[in-house]
Amino acid sequence: MTDGPRPPLDDAQCAASLALQDAAPAPARRRRRPGPSWHEPPRGVKIASYLLMAAALLVVMWQGMLPGLLTVCLGFLLTRWLTARLAWLPQRGAGSHGGISGAASVAAALVMLSPLLLLALGLSQSRSYIVAAPAQYRELLDFLARTVLELRLKLPPDIAAQLPEGAAEIQRIIAGYLGAKAGALAIAGRVWLAGVLYAYVGLLIGALAAVRAQGRAHGPLAQELTLRVARLGDAFRQIVAAQFWIASFNTLLTALFLLAVLPLWDLPLPYTPALITLTFVAGLVPIVGNLLCNAVITLVGLSVSPAAAVACLAFLVLIHKAEYVINAKVVGQRTHMGVWELLSVMFVAEAVFGAAGLVAAPLFYAYLKKELEAERLV
Known part of the structure; x- marks a missing residue:
């Protein structure tokens, strides 16, 4: 390392530096100061952090875990936002010694339980919708049939002949299409269910990461990965x-x-x-x-x-x-x-x-x- 001037730190580097200083033991915090005391990591460590981040993002895309990644970022930001709004809650004894504060615990619980509460509320309110579903389905078929019949009257005869004649034929076409695509629809349903599961697990991970207890200082690779993740979260925000x-x-x-x-x-x-x-x-x-x-x-x-x-x-x-x-x-x-x-x-x-x-x-x-x-x- 030379004694020449170092480039100024960007916001993400400053945030990561401050977070790592908070995670260090008390004597280390007293000896370190933000800003000028930050040291450039070895070039190999920085390249390794870039490669690990790129590999993680590619795995997310290839394995269909994008909903999980997005909800990790969303859960993290929501928990931090709620923690700041709930700062008036009384602090627990461990909050001042590196533990989890009461506001952070409540915020994380709200973020993790809100999807379950919304699901329960939706199921409780959907009883009338399920009962009325057949009538609504018939109403939708009639609406489509009227639209098709109006188009048959307005379009040229050669084109109009290609359109269905009424609700019964529309229903037959829909049933035939669904039967032909049954396998594809089943696969799509499994993919959708896996996406929902990834999303909820990602929400849990993001909420827990936002309220994690501060521990000991990390090594240079962990510091660089923390910086990479901080910049990704800033871009998401x-x-x-x-x-x-x-x-x-x-x-x-x-x-x-x-x-x-x-x-x-x-x-x-x-x-x-x-x-x-x-x-x-x-x-x-x-x-x-x-x-x-x-x-x-x-x-x-x-x-x-x-x-x-x-x-x-x-x-x-x-x-x-x-x-x-x-x-x-x-x-x-x-x-x-x-x-x-x-x-x-x-x-x-x-x-x-x-x-x-x-x-x-x-x-x-x-x-x-x-x-x-x-x-x-x-």
Whole structure:
């Protein structure tokens, strides 16, 4: 090591340094100070930490554990956020000696038990829905049949002949499709169930990691891995915050259009509350969520009239263009990513990893840019 000037530390390095100092014994804490006393680790240790982090992220993608990774980050951030809001709770005796405080314990319990409580509440409230499911299924078939019959009257005869004639034929087509895809649906159900399990286990891991008791000081490799994980968590926090505001803006404009503009033109759409909810939930997924919402709302508008479909499509194109500007401002300022970068990375990730790549691409690319910026390579 030379005595020359060292590069200034970034936020993640400072946070990791402070966390490691808190984990050290009391005499070591008195001898160490944040900032200038931080020493650059050996180059081999740093390269090993990069390789381990890259290998872990690749295993997550190849083994379908992305829901678990996302919920680990979510559980960690939620627990830390709740701990700060519950600081008024009385501290236990061990809290001042490296143990877990009462606020942290309550926050972790709330995060870990909230999915179970929501599931129990949903099951208790779904009894009437299950009883009314056959009637709702019949109502949906009738609605689809009316839409198809209207299209048969408006389309040319050659095209109209390819459409089903009524609810019975629609039901027969759906039953035939489900029978032909029974194996694929069973595999999809198992994958979905495994994803839910990974997500809940990840939530538990994130909550427990957020309230772990501070122990002894770690070695250089553990310090570097802590820094890698801290930067990944910071990227996740920025991506979630930016996408939340974008989805909220998109949902607000969509709600005004569906609840105010279309009724004003005497073109109200059915299932408006469900469409607004879908807009927000799907809007949390960059780019792809908007395309899904656009397709669903346009199809529902087509069931009302061609004029409603054209109005929906025109509005969604306008809001999508406006969202590009917001995306460039919000996401770009928080993560230093341009829209063209995000689209390019998502395209490549989707080609390699499928739908999971679309979800993981913004997070992984934001993390990569953080590492490159910390090394002053970009």
